Amino acid sequence: MPTALDPRTAKLLPWVVAIAFFMQSLDGTILNTALPAMARDLAEDPLRMQSVVIAYMLTVALLIPASGWIADRFGTKRVFFSAIALFSLGSLACAISSSLTVLVCSRVLQGLGGALMLPVGRLVVLRAYPRSELVRILGFVTIPGLLGPLLGPTLGGWMVEYLSWHWIFLINLPVGLLGCWAVWTIVPDLRGSSRTHFDTLGFLMFGAAMVLITIAMEGLGELHLPHLRVMLLLFGGMACLAAYWVRAAHDPEPLFSPTLFRTRTFAVGILGNLFARLGSGALPFLVPLLLQVALGYSPAQAGMSMIPLAASAMLAKSVARPLIERFGYRVVLTTNTLALGVMLASLGLVTPDTPYIVLLVQLGIMGAVNSLQFTAMNTVTLIDLDDANASSGNSLLSVVAQLSLSLGVACAGALLGGFTTEADTNVLQAFHLTFLTIGIMAMLAAAIFVQLSNRDGKKDSSNAVRPEPEIEA
Template structure:
């Protein structure tokens, strides 16, 4: 079957709406949960400062399966895979709502992640194969709008649901949307497959996935899992060994999962490493802020959710000014300066106390949201901007994996730091839970600032020959 088949008028009209539903489901789920974590912890008799596993389980599952998404779609067809993705996501949502323990909830989030890992990449693949290139900018712009609305309404909706209903509804809300999505997929999504069958690098997939899993568990071992340091070191060493084995193998085989030759493009190498380290700080922001507001400052879930609105609104605004700002100043100045600003704002949130004026807090969150959004846009664009068409697909896939992995590592790091500082209350100058949060924000801010050294390796001219079409496609 050819890569692109003619679409009938009905399918051409409704297909973008179907993909947009999937984008909205995943985007909403990624932001609605954070505000509900303290209430979920109380109901499950857990410490709210040790709930990061619920977030990490989903992110890590998504990161693990993204590399296989294209091959799976080619092997089984886009309609069947997209339908299965929405169905799995919906079943995972139901199991999350039925969970009676933290372990059950984490397991259900893994099932959700199995579906989520396929929804976005396969949705983009359907659009790429179904529409001519001249239509892509318009179609991609349309289907990404719901993805931007998720972070805007998610925290507020989650806060209100938790306060006036129960936390179970943040998952149950996915079921009617998923039911509509499954019907629409079967009716409107064409069954497209790639024209060429390539052999999947299964051993590389296992090595790369094992490396991500072991390193993340090692980070979790310092926090929520509270593993002995010897076991953490062994897990970390095993993860790094798997990663080294993967890259050594990938350098001398045909069609590796991710080719090391991608890193011969300097902007890609800088962008990937910058994404990895900068997101360790920025990924902790949506996890830490709702906990700070509710656990340390005593906000209600609805108040905490409403307080996140300026952060999400400013993030959407920043996307509109990112392109002209980058064109005027260049990637090197924007990314270096913005990374330092991100670190400063994260550290500044550590100065928040119960006496901080509420309007000032909202302004701080808005500034942090705008800086964070600009960071994502600039990092992702510079990563892909100089790749040729042949390398763009593999490079985009690796970028998606690194983005998800670094976000999960950011939450794991934040959880480990928060757990460590909380355990030190009464010692080492930590007097209260608020003091533990303040030290965590300060440390995470310093970690984020260190990534500026990576972006300094860009030259002032890097990315100047970018095409506008490329910049408009890149999402975080």
């Protein structure tokens, strides 16, 4: 049952949650444009800065499964306040970092807060408002989340060029202070009706698998680990993952139940998310590097060049529902996945002689295709789940989305580093080969979506496209 709110709290609460959504989405996009400048200041190779991105994404992925239990255990008010405070403290630590190692550790601290901000914010809305108000309230609080990718690259590029990269983190401090004050004075302390069980051992197994597999991918790129260690890390991660699913099959209250995969649309959607995002997840990381490192753009110009990508992504959301209702998930996802791969590979054709307007058109089409892909993948994953499995399924989708994005960045970094070290390959050629490879990887995911039937996702045609989780960034 929703909690009865006084009129003032009911009016102001969505604004508080919107602040958290804006902080999270802005931080997810403002950083990429600043990576070359950060690398120069920290005496690092700009092509090997992916750990700064991965550390945050992986931390968020690790803690998302525990967010609901933490909120029930300590209350939404205290957890939401702590999340914003940790995120702000991590931002300050990032701004004063003097080495890449310190910066990565600071990003982990940021991730501890970021992992709780969005899930707990959505939980507050779910528990505070009647179901009839959810679409309206969630639509309102997610608007700032859509503005973040639009403003982030441009704002980040401007700050790097005219101020310094430290300001991309310092800008979070006043917003964080406002958010902490607002949470403490407005957000009610909501808890679950009963104490829930948390699968601690399953959480540790699942988390260990994610960490080991990601480090193995990083070992091929930035960390330069011997192939034997990479194989051992990868084997260890797969073993932890296998052990988790074997245990979950017999646990009455597992972290994620294997029975979720009995729903075909969920199984196809989760696997499709994992592999399709390996390509598209590297896009915000690779494009600013391509523009600045290989093509010589200034940070401000590189940031401005990302506007078509974000703007077309927002516009594409309005056509997602009609397309899916007209053609169905199978056709839309199979076709769009192939188009996504082609567009990613097409960035391998960009050279210093490419007309600027052609590049902007490419990025605009890419943003629209990418947005349609996320919308269709997320909704087909959840649409056929019953109410009993919806929460667990949504949580697993959020984890897989964050994990695949971090693996995509790690994979792109490994490819870029590998192609760069080849004797006959210059930096621009390395980018070309990297985009070609991740484009092919993305296209292969179409083989997963073609397993859908033409009727999948149409059990409730009046609600063909549900509001999707806010996990695109």
